[in-house]
Amino acid sequence: MIRVEAFRRLVTLLDKEPVLSNLGRNTYDLFAAGHRPQNFYTWGAMGTVSSVGLGLALARPDLRIVVLDGDGSLLMNLGSLATIASLRPANLVHIVCDTATYETTGGQASHTAGTTDLAAIGKGAGLSRVERVEDLGQFERTVRRSLKEPGPWLIVARMEGTTTTVKVPRRPIYDKYRFMEAIT
Amino acid sequence: MDWSTEMAKALKTNGYDMVAYVPDEVADRLLQLLHQDGAFAMVSATREEEAVGVLCGGFLGGKRGVLVMQGSGLGNSINALCGLAIGYQIPFLMVISERGRLGEFNSVQVPLGRAAPRIYEALGIQAFWIDEAEDIAPTVDGATQLAFGSSLPVALVLSTMLSGGKTWR
Numbered sequence: 001m002i003r004v005e006a007f008r009r010l011v012t013l014l015d016k017e018p019v020l021s022n023l024g025r026n027t028y029d030l031f032a033a034g035h036r037p038q039n040f041y042t043w044g045a046m047g048t049v050s051s052v053g054l055g056l057a058l059a060r061p062d063l064r065i066v067v068l069d070g071d072g073s074l075l076m077n078l079g080s081l082a083t084i085a086s087l088r089p090a091n092l093v094h095i096v097c098d099t100a101t102y103e104t105t106g107g108q109a110s111h112t113a114g115t116t117d118l119a120a121i122g123k124g125a126g127l128s129r130v131e132r133v134e135d136l137g138q139f140e141r142t143v144r145r146s147l148k149e150p151g152p153w154l155i156v157a158r159m160e161g162t163t164t165t166v167k168v169p170r171r172p173i174y175d176k177y178r179f180m181e182a183i184t
Numbered sequence: 185m186d187w188s189t190e191m192a193k194a195l196k197t198n199g200y201d202m203v204a205y206v207p208d209e210v211a212d213r214l215l216q217l218l219h220q221d222g223a224f225a226m227v228s229a230t231r232e233e234e235a236v237g238v239l240c241g242g243f244l245g246g247k248r249g250v251l252v253m254q255g256s257g258l259g260n261s262i263n264a265l266c267g268l269a270i271g272y273q274i275p276f277l278m279v280i281s282e283r284g285r286l287g288e289f290n291s292v293q294v295p296l297g298r299a300a301p302r303i304y305e306a307l308g309i310q311a312f313w314i315d316e317a318e319d320i321a322p323t324v325d326g327a328t329q330l331a332f333g334s335s336l337p338v339a340l341v342l343s344t345m346l347s348g349g350k351t352w353r
Binding site: 040046047048055057058063083086176183 | 202204225227228229230231233234235236237238239240241242243244245246247249263264266267268271272273274
């Protein structure tokens with residue numbers, strides 16, 4: 001499964017749901033797959049996107065919140081899985097695009113290339129709706145369910161990274177206001 | 185009134201409704217009061233960076249946040265403060281119980297405590313030290329206006345003179 005194709009499928013399943021992407025290639029590919037005012041692109045603070053998603057999910061229980069995380073990023077903030085599991089926000093869909101590499105720093109292997117299993121860690125943290133997906137069909141079916149059925153969801157999707165070279169405008173402050181207006 | 189009650193009242197009066205924290209002895213009673221109030225979304229985070237992320241997400245969704253942590257947590261929170269709160273101009277109030285300053289008993293808490301004032305300065309985060317319980321209400325009022333007026337986090341440091349500091353157990 002190629003990430004940008006997975007994101008194209010994801011975008012077709014969405015209505016007004018906010019999507020938060022972690023820094024680097026997830027942000028590039030989300031922009032390329034379908035820029036929309038309800039997308040919030042992060043550019044730094046590696047590892048924190050799952051926490052931003054949690055805060056937004058708690059603030060807006062009326063909205064289904066989708067987080068696009070990376071394996072390297074989540075490995076930096078594994079504690080967020082425990083926090084999410086403890087608070088159980090039913091409207092949080094946490095998708096980990098597991099490419100087993102640190103793509104933006106040159107493609108070095110992450111620990112998920114070896115023995116580390118993020119889905120098992122999610123279960124150990126106390127999450128119950130944990131799914132592993134390997135191909136586009138599974139990805140689409142699982143995401144479709146996660147947008148309807150109560151979560152919190154953790155979807156660990158094995159993917160290949162992409163070589164998207166799209167230039168995403170880096171304008172965090174503008175994006176913040178645009179995003180907040182779009183989800184009001 | 186004790187400082188914890190003063191602080192809980194001031195946070196309520198200023199419209200805060202989300203608290204992300206890492207458990208702390210000094211702030212324990214304050215956190216209990218905020219829990220009991222029932223009007224605050226309370227998030228016990230595993231690390232201070234995570235708490236910053238939660239408050240930034242909360243702000244995007246309309247919440248007004250408070251970060252409660254020990255001074256040592258400042259070190260853990262820096263990249264999130266820079267890459268989210270300052271980078272995106274997201275305001276919240278930081279309530280920090282001081283470590284490594286007057287009365288510190290643990291030598292390894294000292295380096296960060298000593299560096300903290302210059303860390304705030306280097307980050308461009310305005311920090312105000314509170315020594316007296318009677319200063320809490322006006323300081324929280326002013327810091328709230330400053331934070332939400334400038335779209336940046338503002339730090340209130342609970343000095344060990346105010347809180348008595350951490351107990352040597």
